[in-house]
Amino acid sequence: MRGFTLIELIVSLAVLSIIMAAGVPKFSDMLEEYYADIALYDLRSVFQKSRILALNNSQEVIACPLKGNQCSDDWTLPIAAFNDQNKNLKLDPEELLYFKISNEVNHGVWYKKRVKANYIKFTAQGYAFSSATTFLYCPDSGNNNTAKQLVINFQGRIRIDSYLNASGSPYSNLSPLSCD
8 A cells, every 4th residue: 555755735725825825815805796696686676676566556655774664875784665555665554564574784884875865766657757766785795896886777677787897897987986
């Protein structure tokens, strides 16, 4: 029976360390992509459900992060969808709560254009005239290559894009959001 010589063992460890050094950064990028995708798909599903509720019930539906029963600007709080009949951006006892979903993000942070508008409102026709906006998910690492954005247009359509285009600059030309 023959074993490894010291030279063979050192060469094997050197090759293994080179492979590991090349693979670990790619693995962390893949992990950041995964966390970004989960966060974006969760938020997108909240808005899609809200839009469908507005269309099916033929009435406005507000989706916002709730702190107590008041709409907040912290999009990591649970997001609720309800019919805000008196338009006070509060979930009052007589108003119908359609759903409330956790929006906890553990590996990044949300930024939103139009920060003062702490809600997304879908009309009875499914439009988001007053709520068209962009959300930017930035990973904790600050790596803009894995940052992604969720865009809600005036028609109420929701899409997910990467944050950077092929040349490495943000897609949005007018006051782009930034992970910095």
